[in-house]
Amino acid sequence: xxxxxxxxxxxxxxxxxxxxxxxxxxxxxxxxxxxxxxxxxxxxxxxxxxxxxxxxxxxxxxxxxxxxxxxxxxxxxxxxxxxxxxxxxxxxxxxxxxxxxxxxxxxxxxxxxxxxxxxxxxxxxxxxxxxxxxxxxxxxxxxxxxxxxxxxxxxxxxxxxxxxxxxxxxxxxxxxxxxxxxxxxxxxxxxxxxxxxxxxxxxxxxxxxxxxxxxxxxxxxxxxxxxxxxxxxxxxxxxxxxxxxxxxxxxxxxxxxxxxxxxxxxxxxxxxxxxxxxxxxxxxxxxxxxxxxxxxxxxxxxxxxxxxxxxxxxxxxxxxxxxxxxxxxxxxxxxxxxxxxxxxxxxxxxxxxxxxxxxxxxxxxxxxxxxxxxxxxxxxxxxxxxxxxxxxxxxxxxxxxxxxxxxxxxxxxxxxxxxxxxxxxxxxxxxxxxxxxxxxxxxxxxxxxxxxxxxxxxxxxxxxxxxxxxxxxxxxxxxxxxxxxxxxxxxxxxxxxxxx
Amino acid sequence: xxxxxxxxxxxxxxxxxxxxxxxxxxxxxxxxxxxxxxxxxxxxxxxxxxxxxxxxxxxxxxxxxxxxxxxxxxxxxxxxx
Numbered sequence: 318x319x320x321x322x323x324x325x326x327x328x329x330x331x332x333x334x335x336x337x338x339x340x341x342x343x344x345x346x347x348x349x350x351x352x353x354x355x356x357x358x359x360x361x362x363x364x365x366x367x368x369x370x371x372x373x374x375x376x377x378x379x380x381x382x383x384x385x386x387x388x389x390x391x392x393x394x395x396x397x398x399x400x401x402x403x404x405x406x407x408x409x410x411x412x413x414x415x416x417x418x419x420x421x422x423x424x425x426x427x428x429x430x431x432x433x434x435x436x437x438x439x440x441x442x443x444x445x446x447x448x449x450x451x452x453x454x455x456x457x458x459x460x461x462x463x464x465x466x467x468x469x470x471x472x473x474x475x476x477x478x479x480x481x482x483x484x485x486x487x488x489x490x491x492x493x494x495x496x497x498x499x500x501x502x503x504x505x506x507x508x509x510x511x512x513x514x515x516x517x518x519x520x521x522x523x524x525x526x527x528x529x530x531x532x533x534x535x536x537x538x539x540x541x542x543x544x545x546x547x548x549x550x551x552x553x554x555x556x557x558x559x560x561x562x563x564x565x566x567x568x569x570x571x572x573x574x575x576x577x578x579x580x581x582x583x584x585x586x587x588x589x590x591x592x593x594x595x596x597x598x599x600x601x602x603x604x605x606x607x608x609x610x611x612x613x614x615x616x617x618x619x620x621x622x623x624x625x626x627x628x629x630x631x632x633x634x635x636x637x638x639x640x641x642x643x644x645x646x647x648x649x650x651x652x653x654x655x656x657x658x659x660x661x662x663x664x665x666x667x668x669x670x671x672x673x674x675x676x677x678x679x680x681x682x683x684x685x686x687x688x689x690x691x692x693x694x695x696x697x698x699x700x701x702x703x704x705x706x707x708x709x710x711x712x713x714x715x716x717x718x719x720x721x722x723x724x725x726x727x728x729x730x731x732x733x734x735x736x737x738x739x740x741x742x743x744x745x746x747x748x749x750x751x752x753x754x755x756x757x758x759x760x761x762x763x764x765x766x767x768x769x770x771x772x773x774x775x776x777x778x779x780x781x782x783x784x785x786x787x788x789x790x791x792x793x794x795x796x797x798x799x800x801x802x803x804x805x806x807x808x809x810x811x812x813x814x815x816x817x
Numbered sequence: 818x819x820x821x822x823x824x825x826x827x828x829x830x831x832x833x834x835x836x837x838x839x840x841x842x843x844x845x846x847x848x849x850x851x852x853x854x855x856x857x858x859x860x861x862x863x864x865x866x867x868x869x870x871x872x873x874x875x876x877x878x879x880x881x882x883x884x885x886x887x888x889x890x891x892x893x894x895x896x897x898x
Contacts, residue, residue, distance in 0.1 A: 647831045654859070689831060689859045696858070709854050712824045712833040721824075725831035735826065736892055737833055746890050748824065748833075772835060776822055776890075 327369055333438040334362045351434035352501040356565040361436035363564075364557045366443050368550050375446050379453065379547075386457070386543045393536040394464040404664055404803040406532045409597040411471060411661035413525075414462045415478035416485065416589055420493050421544075422455025423479075427497025427505045431554065434502040436561075440554060447510075447551035454544050461540055471798055474660040481793030484658055484771045485588070488718035491768065492581045503558060507571060508578035511555025516619045517582050519548050521590055524610060531602040559626050568627055575623065576631040577760055580753040583637060584717040591645025592652060595675065596666030606678035608641045633753040640751070642679065643729045646686045647722035654693075655707050657789060657799035664803035665690065668811040685729035690808075697809035702802075707785060712737070713770045715747040716754035723750060742766060821882055822889050825851035827867075828896040830860050836893075840883040844869045844876045848895045855895075863897050870894040 337345055342358060353361070370378075393399075399407075428451050431444035462472035478486050497509040522545035529538030562571045587607075594607040605613070616638075620630060631637070653663045667675075667690045675682040696704040711720035714737075727735035738749040742762060749755040758765050771788075774780050780791045789799060825836040836851045848867035856862050869876045871893055876885060887893075 650831050650859070686831075688829075688861070692857070692859055692861055704858050707854075709837075710835045712835055721833040722831055724826045724829075724833060728829050728831065735828070735894065737824070739892070746888070748890070775835070 323369065323371055323374075327371065331439050331442055332362070334358075346434055346436065348501070350430060350501055351436060352503050353436060354503060354562065354567050354570045356436075356561060356567060358436065360565050361440075361561055362438075364435075364437035364440045364561055366439055366553060366557055368553050370446065370550070375449075379449070382543050382546065383453075386539055389539040390461060390464060390536055398533065398535065399465050399468045402534055403532060403599045404662065405597040405599055405666060406534060407469070408661045408663055408803050409593040410534070410537055411469070411474065412589060412593070412597075412659070414458060414472060414475035415660055416489050418455060418458035418462070418475040419479035420489060421451050421458060423493060423498045424509065425449075425451035425455065427451075427500060427509055428551070430500075431502045431505055435506070435554075436503065440506075440557070443551065443554055447554065450547040450551050454547065457540060457544065461536060471660050474798075477793065478660065482771070482774075483660065483792040483794065484713065484718070487771055488588070488713075489585060491718045492585050495581065495764075496578060503562075504574055506554050506558035507562075507574040509555075510552045511559055512575050512578040513582045514548055514552035515555055515622065516579060517586050517615060519545065519552055520614045520618070521586070522548060524605075524614070525593075527604070528598055528602060531604075532599060556626075559623075559628075563626055563628075571626075572628050573760070575628060576633075577757050579619075579631055580633060580637070580757060581717065583640070584719055584750075584754070587640070587645040588648050588652075588719055592649045592663075595645065595678070596649050596671075597664060600671055600674055603674070607645055608678065611641050631753075633756070636751065636753060639731050640726070643685070643726050643731050644722060646675075646679070646682070646729075647725035648719065650686070650689055650725070651711060651720045651722065653802075654705065655711065656801060657706065657785070658792060658794065659800040660794065660798055662800050662803035665806075665808040667694075668808045671808070681729070686725075694809040697806045702806060709785075710772060710775060710788065712748055713772055714750035714754050715768070715770055715773075716749050716758045716765070718770055719750065721748060721750040821887075823847075823851070823882070823887070824890055824892045825854075826894060827852050827855040827860050828894060830855045833892065838882065840887075841881050844878050844880050847882065847893065851893060851895045865897040868896050868898050870896055 346353065425448050428444050428447035432441050432448050435441040435444050459475050462475040466472050479490065496513060497505050500508060522541050526538050526541040526545060529535075529541060559571055562568070591607045594603070594605065594610060649663075649666070652659060653665055656663050667687070672683060672687060672690075675686075693705045696702065713720050721737045723732060723737050724735040726732035738752060738755045740747045740749070740755060740758070743766070745766070747758065749758065769777060769779070774791075775783050775788065780788050819840050821838050821840040823836050823838055824833050826833045834851070834854050836854065838847045838850045842850070845867065848869050852867055871885065871887065871891065875896070
């Protein structure tokens with residue numbers, strides 16, 4: 318370790334900024350890779366990270382984390398802990414690994430772009446650590462499930478998922494490409510590190526780690542805790558980037574970047590975390606409903622944070638609060654009904670006790686959402702479970718790529734109309750699940766217009782044969798990999814016995 | 818006759834689905850083809866006839882998608898009369 322205290326040398330060695338003379342600013346920092354939004358180079362040099370760390374310290378810390386983590390994994394992987402996990406929790410972690418592991422590796426591309434095209438040396442220094450962090454997260458979250466392949470072969474979706482056209486992965490890829498894989502450095506700092514990591518995942522990972530420990534999944538709990546400590550550090554690239562933009566009078570630019578990505582992150586978050594918290598986590602281990610978690614940890618803390626910088630709540634805030642009451646309940650119904658299209662076994666989570674919990678957390682749930690489960694339960698009890706399986710496809714949103722569930726919001730009394738939003742542009746009809754999703758599309762239509770949703774691909778003849786079986790094959794799902802009811806319909810018979 | 822993809826849902830259901838109909842199907846048949854994916858599966862059946870609403874207007878039973886000038890992927894709502 319250096320003989321001098323870090324504070325005596327850090328700023329000097331970090332601030333390797335200089336005036337360009339051999340090349341122009343745009344040659345060194347092409348706008349497509351590093352959009353300055355008109356802020357002069359010298360202004361960016363005031364960028365100052367709130368958390369200082371030297372490379373030697375970084376390596377020392379990371380080595381210690383890995384040593385502890387792999388020790389846990391080494392023991393747990395030889396135990397029967399995984400086999401004994403609740404089926405709902407298994408669904409949650411299979412979904413997590415597939416949706417997140419390779420995305421973390423892709424985030425290292427976004428971090429590496431900031432490490433080269435970030436507008437200040439201090440930022441590039443911090444992004445270098447961020448690059449190494451995300452590589453570590455990608456590797457950990459493919460290695461840990463790999464260790465348990467003999468117990469659940471579909472854990473290979475931790476690596477496989479992003480190499481398929483499974484519909485949920487199309488949705489995740491669509492937002493993550495926008496957020497970091499194909500984003501410029503300045504926008505990445507605002508949209509990945511500030512909006513998504515500071516706003517959502519940093520807090521979510523804390524909650525997930527605690528939940529994992531409660532259900533007895535030591536391996537996953539240790540993994541997520543370890544990752545969260547990295548996130549908490551590199552997420553801090555967003556704040557100084559935001560400060561530079563605001564100080565330079567670019568508040569509207571920052572607000573627009575934040576507004577677009579906060580909505581996009583919400584949609585994916587409600588699909589993944591909404592289902593995990595309110596349906597997949599065993600009821601005895603739940604501490605918050607998804608809505609309570611959003612209200613207490615995401616919305617309040619995040620609003621306080623961006624108000625400190627002079628930003629406002631996104632214009633669609635009331636619509637976001639409205640969706641928190643119903644949209645993830647609709648997504649859960651959709652994932653359950655179209656369960657062959659996912660790589661995990663969704664549990665219904667609607668036995669008598671779970672329904673009472675849902676009614677308590679979401680007053681009116683039984684009337685608004687329980688009625689669908691009543692019909693499906695009747696079919697199961699009548700010996701016709703095939704009626705709980707799909708013979709067609711849901712329409713998906715051309716922005717978030719998630720099924721359009723506006724009828725659920727209307728039927729539950731939260732929307733004024735059950736109809737989706739539609740837009741015709743250059744002769745093509747686009748469908749959206751919400752006003753903010755259409756707004757996101759219309760901010761940069763040239764960026765999104767060429768993308769084909771899974772339904773566009775089906776109608777365009779790309780998916781052959783255009784049947785459920787053809788679509789499953791297109792999505793990379795063999796019959797053995799398709800999701801089935803995680804509890805073998807126990808929820809329906811439990812309802813029947815209580816009713817009787 | 819031509820296969821005609823529409824976005825459809827039954828009043829009270831939670832999701833909009835893709836339904837394949839024929840542009841010469843009379844509206845009750847269109848309604849049945851959309852309802853097939855919903856009624857008795859997620860929405861309880863009712864002993865009443867089904868109607869098609871387009872742009873908020875209930876369509877006459879003798880109309881077809883061709884006769885009302887519908888375009889592919891138009892949104893059709895199916896309601897009980």
